[in-house]
Amino acid sequence: MELNKQDIAKRFCALSVEKQKAFLNTLKERGIDFSLLPIVRQSLENSPxxxxxxHRHWFLWQLDPQSTAYHLSGVLRLLGKLNAxxxxxxxxxxxxRHESLRTVFRANAGGLPEQIIESEGKFELTMISLCDLPAEQRAQRARDEAMRINATPFDLTQGPLxxxxxxxxxxxxxxxxxxxxxxxxDAWSNRIIIDEFAACYRxxxxxxxxxxxxxPIQYADYAQWQRNWLEAGEKDRQLIYWRNxxxxxxxxLQLPTDYARSSNSSYRAAQHDFTLPDSLATRLQCQAQDRGATLFMMLLAGFQALLHRYTGQSDIRVGVPIANRHRAEIENVVGLFVNTQVLRNTIDSR
Structure with missing residues (x-):
């Protein structure tokens, strides 16, 4: 009797690590691509x-537990009667609903980090009233409070996060x-949270x-699947590709900055907003269509050309975040899926 893909995936997850390796070899011999197997729920008997x-964020947090560089924050302005x-x-x-929102991270006896998924998440809504302040002071005070809340470090081992x-x-x-x-x-997860919050509130x-x-699954299931997928041969294939x-x-990049590049990251930055005229935006879209490209590709090429102009270097590499939501099972799951992809371009100044 042949097993379907769901059964194969469940059987694989029930095996020990050593038996999983042997099972992967069997799949290869039978011509079964592990990446085509569905992601299935994992047993929580052991910490995921x-x-x-x-893992990367855990490492960075251990280096600087007081850092707020990796806080994702936003403010929604709500008008009308509100039911707190x-x-x-x-x-x-x-x-x-989402295990990620009640997960903390701790090192096990061997020093390796694990996800600790709490059965009942600790959630407390902080209430702040500015109604006693003069009306002209409330907007600035609200901004100050939002900045203070965002600037408070998280303890990944205790939560809530x-x-x-x-x-x-x-x-x-x-x-x-x-x-x-x-x-x-991640940013995609923020959209999920906003949409589902609105549905819950309504x-x-x-x-x-x-x-x-x-x-269908939770983030910890994806984390285990990702590890298995890469160990099934995908890691070696991707390493070869990206090295090439x-x-x-x-x-x-040797940018002509006003000050010397610091050896330590301060994560301090500024933002400059500007609006492209409608006529220019339309021309860019038409140019992209004529060349069989997207508007993103046009803007990236322009940005890389600008970096070439500033530095005189022809090998320009730009890190671009990608959603990394290429599977239906994870489309509506809150968690850290985003990845940074390096896009390399060689600029010919002739």
């Missing part, structure tokens, strides 16, 4: 391993501040059942 991206109890219940429902505060500006105006550590979330207000589709693409030398 970290994904490679989480429904808001609290909505976030509690999200914590129950989700922080939510409700700042009341007036009777029918509130600012909802949401801060998470990057080790449990259901509570209207007294209707919450109709969110059941999640990037080579052995990795030149640093």
């Amino acid at each position: 391993i970290l994904s490679y991206a989480q 109890e429904a808001l609290q219940a909505s976030f509690q429902a999200l914590v129950a 989700l922080r939510v505060a409700l700042i009341q500006i007036a009777t029918e105006e509130h600012h909802l501040v949401v801060v998470m550590h990057h080790i449990i979330s 259901a509570h207000i209207e007294g209707e059942p919450l109709l969110l589709p059941e999640l 693409q990037l080579g052995a030398e990795h030149p640093v």
Whole structure:
């Protein structure tokens, strides 16, 4: 009797590490690509391993536990009557739904980090009222409070790694501040949280059942699958590919900065916003279409040409974040899936 892919994946997950290696060899001999097997739920008898991206953030946090460089934060302005109890219940429902939002990280006896998924997530909604302040001072005070909340370091070993505060500006105006550590979330996850929060809040207000589709897997299941997938031969294939693409030398751009490059990362930066005229944006889109390219490709080429102009170097490499959500099982899962991909271009100044 032949096993279907779901059965094969479940059988694989039930094996010990050594038996998994032998099983992978059997799959190869039978011409079965491990990457085509579905991601299935893992047993939580043992603490789940970290994904490679989480491992990187764990390492960086250990180097500097007070750093806030990897905080993901946002503020939603809410107008109209607000039900704080429904808001609290909505976030509690999200914590129950997504294991990532109730996960902490600790080293085991061997010094290796593990995910600790708490059965009941600790969620507390912080309430701040600015109604006693003069009206002209409230907006700035709200910004200051949001910055303070974001600037408070997370302890990855204790959690919670989700922080939510409700700042009341007036009777029918509130600012909802949401801060998470990057080790449990990414920009795509933020969109999931906003959409599902809105659905939860609406259901509570209207007294209707919450109709969110059941999640097929959780992030810890993906972390284990990723490890198995790479160990099944994908890691070697990707190493060969990227070594061929990037080579052995990795030149640093010699930008003509006002100050010398620091040996330590301060993570201090500034942001400059500007708007392209509609006419220029339309021309860029047309140029991209004429060349069978996307607008992103056009803008990246322009940025790399600018870096070439500044530095005189022809080998330009730019790190670009990619969503890394290439499987249906993880489309609606909160977690750290994003990855940075190096895009290399050789500029010919002629």
